[in-house]
Amino acid sequence: MSSLSLRTTLAHPAYRAGLRDMAGVSLGIAAWGLVTGVAMVKGGLPVWMALAMTFTVFAGSAQLAVVPLMVLGAPMWVVWATAFCVNLRFVIFSAQWRPYFMRFPLRLRLAFGYLAGDINYVLFMKRHAEPPAAGEAPEGQIEYFCGSVTANYLAWQLPSLIGIVLANAVPTHWGLGFAGTLALLGLTYALVSDRATLLAAVVAGAAAVAAFALPFKLYIVVAIAAAVCVGLLIDGGGDAGRRLKRELGRLGFTRCPA
């Protein structure tokens, strides 16, 4: 099993690369963290509870989903079930993390899992698309991950803290949280590399809008499933995939931006 030394990890160039790749997106994460902090307190959670929650639960969308339930006094199992459903997308992501993490002991894997947010996953899979073979330990991958989650943690928690403490002084009607959406919009464009990925993104967006009324943010899981199906259709080179490709070509999507 591999171990991880704090000093060599922090000194590794890949750690800094992980930090650097988060730099642009951090502003969006920070805006979301701030707005989430404000929303928890304005939603009726006392300040000490909001603080305790952000520093333990560390899952923005789940926190936003369960605060109203807790304030209304919903049964504990309802609160937990809701958080579980909102977090289902992470279960999908964890399957892809596995080959990168399995060489580490369980204790470290749990820490990695706890810290691995959505954006860390997206950036990591963009940079290290090819998973290591069993028994291999490619240089720099875990250091990159550590840099990325450090930046994510700080960019989320510090503004969250400010939002909780200054909840009534932060103007929310300006729509500051939209900065988070814009950060993800830029990341989405960065991931669109060809016709297949463009179509997958369009299908995911449409599926999300169509399934939006589902409870517990399950529309995200539906959208992932739909996009994966379309991607497989095109990649698989079967008859349906070929026809889709041809139609896309006819529509002018022979090459994509990015």
Add this chain to the structure above:
Amino acid sequence: MNMGAGEFLLTIAGLTAITVVTRSFFFLSERELVLPDWVKRGLRYAPLAALAAVVVPEILMSHGRLVAEPWFDARFHAAAAATAYYFWRRGILGTILTGMAVLLALRLGLGW
């Protein structure tokens, strides 16, 4: 808020466990996990799909419905400006700042 401190602490302990377990789900067990090849190929689309699934409703929907006339919505113009910036310069920071400048100008300037 009429939840007692003890009940609250138990609730967030459970929520923290849910964060860890969902995010670690498929790498908790040491046992060999053999994903079929098509699943592995398909999962390559998951990051992009998750992003698009979050972004599109945030831009085009409000109060759980598709906005009928998005061109009267500040978010639509902010997203359009951000898109233009992204394909011009490819920087995420500039994309955010451009979009937010348009959003705030429309919200605060025109009261949209």
